[in-house]
Every structure is written in structure tokens, then in C-alpha cells.
Amino acid sequence: MSTASRMAGLIWRSAPLHIALYLALTVAGALTSVIVAWMTRSALDQLVSRGPLGVLVGLASGIAVWGMVGALSPRLGQYLRAELDRRAGLRAKDTLYAAVGRFDGIGRFEEPAFLDRLRMADMSATSSGQLVDSTFRVVQSVLTVVGFLGSLAVISPWFTAVVLTATVPAFFVELRLVRQRTSMMWNISPIQRRELFYAGLLGTVQAAKEIRLLGLGAFLRERMLDEVRRGNATRRRMDRGELLRQSGLIALAGLVAGGGLVWVIMSAGRGALSVGDVSMFVAATAGVQASAAGLVGAIAQLHQQLLLFRHYEAVVTAEPDLRIPAQLRELPALRRGIELHDVWFRYSDEHPWVLRGVNLFLPHGATVALVGRNGDGKSTIVKLLCRFYDPTRGDIRWDGVDIRDVPVDQLRARLGAVFQDFMAYEFSATDNIAVGDLPALNDHDRIELAAREAGAHDTLAALPRGYDTLLTRAFRSQAESGEAQAGMALSGGQWQRVALARAFLRRDRDLVILDEPSAGLDAEAEHEVHTRLRELRAGRTSLLISHRLGTIRDADHIVVLADGVIVEQGTHHELIAMGDAYARMFTLQAAGYADTNEPSSASEYATKSRS
Numbered sequence: 001m002s003t004a005s006r007m008a009g010l011i012w013r014s015a016p017l018h019i020a021l022y023l024a025l026t027v028a029g030a031l032t033s034v035i036v037a038w039m040t041r042s043a044l045d046q047l048v049s050r051g052p053l054g055v056l057v058g059l060a061s062g063i064a065v066w067g068m069v070g071a072l073s074p075r076l077g078q079y080l081r082a083e084l085d086r087r088a089g090l091r092a093k094d095t096l097y098a099a100v101g102r103f104d105g106i107g108r109f110e111e112p113a114f115l116d117r118l119r120m121a122d123m124s125a126t127s128s129g130q131l132v133d134s135t136f137r138v139v140q141s142v143l144t145v146v147g148f149l150g151s152l153a154v155i156s157p158w159f160t161a162v163v164l165t166a167t168v169p170a171f172f173v174e175l176r177l178v179r180q181r182t183s184m185m186w187n188i189s190p191i192q193r194r195e196l197f198y199a200g201l202l203g204t205v206q207a208a209k210e211i212r213l214l215g216l217g218a219f220l221r222e223r224m225l226d227e228v229r230r231g232n233a234t235r236r237r238m239d240r241g242e243l244l245r246q247s248g249l250i251a252l253a254g255l256v257a258g259g260g261l262v263w264v265i266m267s268a269g270r271g272a273l274s275v276g277d278v279s280m281f282v283a284a285t286a287g288v289q290a291s292a293a294g295l296v297g298a299i300a301q302l303h304q305q306l307l308l309f310r311h312y313e314a315v316v317t318a319e320p321d322l323r324i325p326a327q328l329r330e331l332p333a334l335r336r337g338i339e340l341h342d343v344w345f346r347y348s349d350e351h352p353w354v355l356r357g358v359n360l361f362l363p364h365g366a367t368v369a370l371v372g373r374n375g376d377g378k379s380t381i382v383k384l385l386c387r388f389y390d391p392t393r394g395d396i397r398w399d400g401v402d403i404r405d406v407p408v409d410q411l412r413a414r415l416g417a418v419f420q421d422f423m424a425y426e427f428s429a430t431d432n433i434a435v436g437d438l439p440a441l442n443d444h445d446r447i448e449l450a451a452r453e454a455g456a457h458d459t460l461a462a463l464p465r466g467y468d469t470l471l472t473r474a475f476r477s478q479a480e481s482g483e484a485q486a487g488m489a490l491s492g493g494q495w496q497r498v499a500l501a502r503a504f505l506r507r508d509r510d511l512v513i514l515d516e517p518s519a520g521l522d523a524e525a526e527h528e529v530h531t532r533l534r535e536l537r538a539g540r541t542s543l544l545i546s547h548r549l550g551t552i553r554d555a556d557h558i559v560v561l562a563d564g565v566i567v568e569q570g571t572h573h574e575l576i577a578m579g580d581a582y583a584r585m586f587t588l589q590a591a592g593y594a595d596t597n598e599p600s601s602a603s604e605y606a607t608k609s610r611s
């Protein structure tokens with residue numbers, strides 16, 4: 001099936017009745033001008049030859065009625081077209097973003113070419129209804145061109161041939177222009193994405209603090225304007241080329257029409273043509289030229305929509321980003337453990353190795369802690385366990401089953417996680433916790449229990465609308481009284497507790513992953529949360545990542561990662577006894593808590609402050 005028919009199918013399914021009505025209207029609209037031109041010709045000739053009054057009145061009424069049809073049809077057409085746009089756009093976006101949701105991994109969202117394609121696909125989805133408009137404009141223009149050509153041919157077959165021949169260059173020039181415009185849109189897509197990025201920075205509260213403190217406003221604005229200027233320069237070049245070539249086409253059409261007019265007036269002067277013929281000739285020439293230009297424009301627009309639709313199709317029909325096994329297996333409930341076997345990983349062929357032959361066992365019912373310096377690959381292991389990426393080499397086995405052989409949804413349903421870069425959704429507090437397990441959305445008791453366990457309950461209950469309070473100031477919520485209420489902002493640590501509550505909601509999962517779960521918490525809260533997490537982890541399989549080694553010392557097994565390689569592992573006491581990397585890190589941190597250089601009393605502090 002061709003791109004065109006697939007696109008037409010998509011649109012037809014979204015609004016068949018509107019399309020049928022629009023088609024009827026288009027045909028009526030197309031015939032109007034031809035019918036009016038013929039009636040005008042007859043009326044003029046009847047007038048000159050003093051024909052019967054009844055005929056003249058009939059013709060005048062006919063012209064008035066068709067004139068009304070002609071005036072009304074664009075209005076009705078406009079409504080139908082807008083409705084079609086809305087319906088087709090809705091369906092196309094649904095299909096597009098359902099396809100985006102089917103990418104199981106996250107690598108695609110890091111590829112600039114994919115992001116550009118997605119932008120173009122979104123543009124195509126938004127304007128998909130216009131395909132009908134362009135198609136019907138083609139139909140309408142063809143009908144009008146044929147009608148007027150017939151009228152013109154009656155007066156002068158050779159002039160008809162001249163007019164037709166003159167439209168051929170226009171056709172090819174317009175098609176070429178459309179191809180150039182579409183490829184220009186593709187070329188400036190990265191520029192536009194960067195422009196949006198800067199605009200986003202300048203307009204969001206997250207970036208506002210640094211921008212103001214560091215005085216980055218003008219710098220970022222200038223960078224944004226640079227992108228706008230680069231985009232504009234490309235568009236300007238395109239517009240100028242288009243203007244130049246279209247001016248040439250208009251001059252050609254003017255020459256043809258002008259020449260024809262001289263000829264027809266001379267012929268009428270010699271008595272070879274009637275006054276009605278002159279009127280018909282003028283209307284037909286203008287009609288043919290206008291509708292031929294409309295036809296070429298509509299074909300060009302159609303061509304552009306099909307080119308854009310290819311990006312839409314490319315996203316909708318993209319190959320899965322993660323390998324799909326020939327035969328899917330069921331994921332057994334975890335009994336023995338999860339094993340990373342000689343796992344090598346890099347984010348792409350252009351990136352360096354992040355994991356280099358990792359062998360790691362997460363025994364069922366035990367807590368394994370992963371420690372290491374920044375960038376050593378800890379979160380990357382988490383991402384592989386969640387199957388956001390597949391290992392470049394090696395495998396991960398869940399009770400012996402390769403996790404690539406089971407449906408991704410099944411795997412993820414068995415996991416609970418708090419990511420280092422967890423999401424703060426601009427939703428209500430309830431929704432922010434419920435996203436941890438959507439069936440809990442209407443189960444307030446479950447949500448409150450999870451919030452209590454994460455130490456978030458007191459904060460959330462004290463909000464103006466309790467758990468229904470919107471956790472953002474970017475939107476307002478609707479109170480029961482109908483009054484709009486301002487949302488509230490949480491602190492970093494309070495957000496961390498909300499994210500933890502999501503994990504508590506998934507307490508029954510086979511594997512719980514906690515990547516820096518207490519990074520933003522105060523000392524007391526950290527202690528409290530880790531006590532709760534210990535309860536959550538008890539008897540469960542969990543992977544805990546933390547730079548604060550005091551919080552992981554009770555883990556069943558501690559693994560030290562350095563530059564993508566496991567360099568030591570054991571219990572806290574074993575690792576301390578080894579006196580190597582872990583012991584060094586632990587001692588360093590412990591020294592930070594020792595009070596050797598601390599002022600010993602308030603008076604000593606005051607002395608030190610003065611000196």
C-alpha cells in the first residue's frame with residue numbers, strides 16, 4: 001500500500017461523514033464558477049440580441065442562486081475542514097504516541113535523528129486533516145480547469161493549448177520547491193529543538209534560580225536568538241528562491257493572458273466574436289489560470305504532506321528498539337536470584353565502555369549494596385536490570401531465564417524502583433504517589449499507608465487540600481466550591497519522600513531497586529527512612545545504591561564498582577578487614593563525622609569566628 005493510501009485510510013476512518021459532505025461541497029463549489037460564467041455569457045448575448053424578458057429573469061435568478069451557493073460553500077467548507085482537522089489530528093496523535101509508548105527501551109529518546117523525526121511526525125499528525133483539504137482542492141481545481149478549458153476551447157482551441165502548456169513549468173517548479181521546503185524543515189529541526197530548549201530554560205522555575213543568580217538571562221537569550229537567526233536565515237533563503245521562481249511563473253501567466261486578451265478584442269472588433277464571447281473568454285482565461293495555479297499549489301501541498309507523513313510512518317512503524325526473542329518465555333516468580341553474567345555495556349558504538357565484564361549475583365531475599373565513585377556505572381546497572389537498554393555483551397538472568405526472553409511489561413511489573421533522578425509530576429499529591437501503582441489511584445488508604453511509611457504523610461496531610469493539593473505552582477486546581485486554588489511547592493527532601501512512597505506502594509514486587517533513595521533527606525529523616533527501608537527490604541530482594549556508606553553497612557552483600565569493573569565485594573566487616581577501596585571510602589567518610597577539628601564549645605566557636 002502506498003504512503004498516500006495509508007494516510008488517506010487513517011483520515012477516512014477518523015471522520016467519514018465529514019469527508020463525504022466536504023466532497024459534495026467541493027464539487028458544488030467547483031461547478032459554481034463555470035455555471036455562473038456560462039449563464040453570464042447567455043444573459044449578455046440575450047441582452048444584446050434583445051431576447052425574451054422571462055429568459056433574462058430566469059438567467060439572472062440562476063446566477064443569483066449559484067452565486068449564493070458559491071458564497072456559502074467556503075464557509076461551510078471551512079467548518080467541515082476544521083472539524084476534520086480536529087478529528088484526524090486526534091486519531092493521528094493517538095496512533096503516534098501509542099507507537100512511541102511501544103518503544104520499550106529509552107535509547108531512542110537519546111538519538112537526535114529520532115527526536116527530529118518525532119517532531120516532524122508530530123507536525124504531520126497535527127496537520128493530517130489538511131490532506132483531505134489538499135486532495136479536494138485538487139479535485140475542485142481539476143473540475144474547474146476542465147470546465148473552463150471546455151468553455152475556452154469553444155472560443156479558441158489553439159489558445160486553450162497555449163494556456164495548458166504554460167502551466168507545465170509551474171507544475172515542476174512547485175514540486176521542486178516543495179521538496180526543497182520539506183528538506184529545509186528537516187535541516188532546521190535541530191535548530192528549532194535547541195531554540196525550544198532555550199525558551200524552556202528562560203520560562204521555567206527550575207532554571208530560574210541559577211539564571212537569576214548567575215546572571216545568565218542575556219547569555220541564554222542571545223543563544224536562543226542565535227538559533228532563531230540561523231533558522232530564519234535558512235527560511236529566508238528558501239523564501240527568496242521561492243519568490244523568484246514564482247514571480248517568473250506569474251510573469252509567464254500574465255504574458256499568456258495579455259496576449260489572449262489582445263487577440264480576443266481584435267477578433268470581436270472584426271465581428272468574428274460576440275460580446276458574450278469576450279466575457280466568456282476573459283472569465284475562462286482567468287478561471288483556467290487561477291484554478292491551474294490552485295491545482296499546482298494543491299498538488300504541491302499534497303506532496304509536502306506525504307513527505308511529512310513519511311516521518312510519521314517511520315515512527316509509527318519503527319522496528320522495536322529492544323531485541324524481541326523468537327519465542328517469549330514466562331518470567332517465573334523469583335526464587336533463586338538475578339545474575340549479571342559477563343555484562344559489557346556502552347550507550348552506543350560512539351560511546352566508551354561503561355561496564356566491562358560485570359559478574360554480579362543478587363540473591364533472592366537479600367540486599368545487595370552497590371557503591372563506587374561518580375560515573376563508575378552504578379545507575380547503568382540499574383537501567384540494565386529494568387531493561388531500558390540491553391547489555392552490549394553478556395546477559396542478565398532471572399532464576400536462569402534471560403530477561404531478554406520475557407515480555408518487558410512482565411519484567412517491569414515485578415520491579416519497584418526509586419531512581420536517582422525520580423520524577424516530580426505536576427499532579428496532586430495523591431496522583432504523584434499513585435503513579436507508583438495505578439490501581440491504587442482510588443484507594444486512599446493504600447496511598448496514605450505508603451506516604452506514612454515514606455515519612456511523607458504529615459507534610460501532605462497539612463497541605464491546604466491535603467492529598468488533593470496540586471504539587472506545582474504552574475497550574476491551579478479546582479476546589480469543590482469551584483474556586484481555583486493555587487498549588488503548593490515541596491522541598492527537595494519532601495519530594496524524595498513522595499518518590500519513596502511510590503516504592504512502598506510496590507512493596508510486593510520481586511526486586512526493589514533504590515538508587516540514592518535518601519540523597520535529599522536531613523539526618524533525622526535519613527535515619528528514619530532507612531529504618532523503614534530496612535523493614536521494606538527484609539526478606540526481599542533489593543539493590544541499594546548510596547554514597548553514604550553508613551546507610552548500607554547492614555546490607556547482606558556490598559559490591560564495589562570502579563570504572564565499570566567490580567573490584568571487591570563482601571560484607572561490611574569483610575571489606576573493612578580487606579583495607580582496600582571500600583575501607584578507604586568508609587574511613588574517609590567516618591573522618592568527616594569525627595569531631596577532631598570542631599570547636600569544642602560555644603566560646604571556642606566565638607573565638608574562632610573572630611580570628
Ligand SMILES: Nc1ncnc2c1ncn2[C@@H]1O[C@H](COP(=O)(O)OP(=O)(O)OP(=O)(O)O)[C@@H](O)[C@H]1O
Nearest residue numbers: 110347351354372373374375376377378379380381
Ligand atoms: N544516557 C547516557 N548516554 C551516554 N552516556 C551515559 C548515559 N548515562 C550515563 N552515561 C555515562 O556512563 C557512565 C556511568 O554513568 P552512571 O550514571 O551509571 O554512573 P554512576 O556510577 O551511577 O554515577 P553517580 O554516582 O554519579 O550516580 C558515566 O561516564 C556517564 O557519563
